[in-house]
Amino acid sequence: MTNTAPSDPALPDPDRPLPARVLLRGGVIHSPEEPFATAMLVEDGAVAWLGSDSAADVAHADSVDEIVELRGALVTPAFVDAHVHLTSTGLNLLSLDLNGAESLADALDRIAAFARGLPAGAILRGQGWDDSKWPERRAPTLEELDRAVDGRPAYLSRVDVHSALASSALLAAVPQVRGAVGFDGSAQLRQQAHHLVRKAAFDLMDAAERGAYQSAALRRAAELGIGAVHECGGPDISGEADFLQALAAGLELRGPEVFGYWGEFGAVEKASFLGAVGAGGDLFLDGAIGSHTACLSHAYADKDTLGAAYASAEQVAAHVVECTQAGTQAGFHVIGDAAMATLLDGFDTAAAKVGRDALYRIGHRVEHAEMIPAGGVQRLLDFGIVASVQPAFDAAWGGAAGMYVERLGAERARAMNPFAELQKAGVPLAFGSDAPVTPLDPWGTVRAAAFHQTPEQRISVRAAFAAHTRGGWRALGSRATATGVLRVGEPATYAVWDVAPEDVVVQAADERLSAWSTDPRSGVPGLPDLTPGRPLPAAARTVVRGRMVFDSGRLGEG
Template identity: 60%
Template sequence: MTTRTVLLRGGTVHSPADPFATAMLVEGEHIAWVGSDGAAESYAASADEVIELAGALVTPAFVDAHVHATSTGLALTGLDLTDCTSLAEALHRIAGHASVNDGVLIGHGWDETKWPEGRPPTLAELDGAAAGAPLYLSRTDVHSALASTALRELTEGLAGLPGYDGHAPLTRDAHHAVRRAALAHLTPAQRRAAQQATLARAAELGIAALHECAGPDISSEEDLAELLALAATTDGPEVFGYWGQLAEQGGVETARRLGAVGAGGDLFVDGSLGSHTACLHTTYQDAAHTGTAYLTAEQVADHVTACTEAGMQAGFHAIGDAALTAVLDGVRAAADRVGLARVRALRHRVEHAEALDDKAVAAFAELGLTASVQPAFDAAWGGPDGMYVQRLGAERAAGLNPFAAMLRAGVPLAFGSDAPVTPLDPWGTVRAAAFHRTLEHRISVRAAFAAHTRGGWRVLGRDQDGVLVPGAVASYAVWAVEELVVQAPDSRVAGWSTDPRSGTPGLPDLTPGLPLPACLRTVVRGRTVHQA
């Protein structure tokens, strides 16, 4: 079969092979050449398609390193409370959704810390708004949920589970149980429609690949299998699955059977700060406890050992400082068993990794761990009046998400959204890292962009991808942009430069308040999956 060639010219190509490139040639699934418009003339006559960029920017497409596709799609197409500004508005929106939908209702995104009432709805209020229907509503962090009386009655053995409360939101095992009960009532058509919505939205935003973080507590084997099959048989972003289950529970074998690339992702060592379930060394400022520990260091060590011996990447969800201590102690113990080099070679990953001090950052670098992080968390909950300060106080909150320290130590970063926790929004994610609410944690736009493109490929072991150079996979995006700049981390150094003599490829100006770039085209392995 003849390989199709596409020539793009007349724009700016973000490529380390040529910082002044204005054109790019794609042959089949790979980039064949980058260079100037003048040199591109020799390819124009023989190309199957010539795309006139008209000044647009071409970059590697983004990789979102942590998503939940079905839940994201359900929020995109159904009941989404993320922008509700009050409890009253949330109840009104629930009632409207219930009035036009049958069966089990599923929604997401409530956050009582942003409401003037300062509380979630009572069970009676929830039942009233849902008109007696079974209703599952995950909190914005997806570590607690509201469940109506009808859904609670559908969930076998609920009252005896850890995290159960007869009136308040559910956490821990009780939350997992009502979520499983709700998702079990999705039809295959509903699940497929939700997954398609997520893939389509990702393509619209210039995202070429998603890391799906699945597991028995957060989705199901069926859900992951159907998503991977959908991605493999339709044009759209690539999907790489992670299955969050311990090896001793069959996690490695299940991951392999499902076609997942790792036994990790949302393998919970703790919960979240918003739900008071992140595991801390000292008590919360607004609660008289230290959160919830789901796994011990010994369990972490056993899992990493088994995964390493099986040649499979492991990974853990860990947010609080005590949870991260358990992960680091466990990974170090596994390295003592099987050898540090073998552990480092698999690039085991930690999701979220928010409460890292300097000692923990150094341990990440020593053990070769990748930090799969979500800068939008800081944009949503950081700052002097944010949820982080409410939960931890100003001093501890200021230490969260230390991206600059991680980069200085050589810790690999892979950026994601944890959608639906925060939306699919790659340029917004890059902006959130570059304009972190804590000044000393800011990184350059260039470093943040690399973490959201090449970083997502490197954690998969595909070091050659995520960059526009000859021989690389042709997964790229085309953007409508204004001025390109080289933007520095903060005001302590030169803000930015537009001097082409710097030899540094420019990126859009992401200063807060300015519009984000609009995606004109997304291409995955040489196939156009979105065109504005």
């Protein structure tokens, strides 16, 4: 099998010198500490001053290296995406993306067309097919897939990346898959079988190919005003070489900062050795709703199964104790309500060994937390667990006609992704995309939380924005190097948005959706009007610790 490294335009030059003093003026600066600021001074990569244009002109205009004329644009802290997979996200951007396939036949046509453009012997990788949205309501058969890829090795992960299609040529290269849990002789693999084939497909990438994919993902993040990402790696996801290369990309300041989580039981020392900020992320307790592998307390509505349990409460407890004693974060992938019960029972056992206060001080994490059993929200709060969640999941699969209803029935579907319940209880929230499961799309994520398809789970735009900025930094625990607020002394990690001042509002999240205030006397920093149907803001510039990582060319400089 051969590999081909896709071409990838370069990110901004990481060796470009930083201007020592930069003055931004004539805009709207989103700062709770200086709510009326229209200008901001950046010095040596940090926020040095906030205030009015007139004060800036008197005190700073003659002593700066660069003046940026905002012309009314909005400046906010850059977003933090608290759960990404950079290589797979880049694969979506540069390779075969099946998210838009409208039917099984359409997907097979796209696969065949892409296969024809590959060199002989090259492995075909792609992502994003979603049979729940196809009229056929099924995945391709092995024969259909082999015909579409013309006999070549192929790995095509489902949209949730918890099952995948593998062609006969790729299955032949991983003979142990035939005895693994999750292999039934079809093209679609789940559980252990999927992990084995996914690892084989990613192990065939060389460093150049991985680098191109990671660079594409970081560039896209920068274009969207994202200043930091949490990379979630592990042995069943992308492997050590991929994880190390992703962290290196962040250290090179080629784009947003990269903070890594390594998900493997019994590997706290290994996570530290690899440079991870925590031993968690996608440490799987179960799978995903769409692949019927999320672990449920009651069977799926459309299939007689409870899903898959990948770990026990005893394993959770042992990992949490080891992490707590080492002073590092644990974190777990949890989707189903039975998996959440396993997590919480494990924390109960851990608390009995190291004390609840010790757990609370660390601030361990749970990823996704889509289904929470009765009493579970309070238990999350009691343990100080940060909920790293993905509002775009509700936008993609929620609602009366969504995949959740098909898989779970209407009653359980309405309880999915309970953001308002978590926020009201005081559970810390951090927002992410789980890209490539859903695209990098920070303003879309904020909108999805504020306009949740179950109205009682909506939160305000302001709260959602905080979860996608400050929440992402808070989720790093003691390893956080910023707070996600524009104030003097903080790193100058910000984004400039093409938003007219009159479209900067304070927006509610309930039946008062049409009632918001633009009265400047309120002193509440505004945000773009995210009412559904309105275009989302576009980034004009993204800056990370004073270094520009994206520039649209639309800003003026004086």
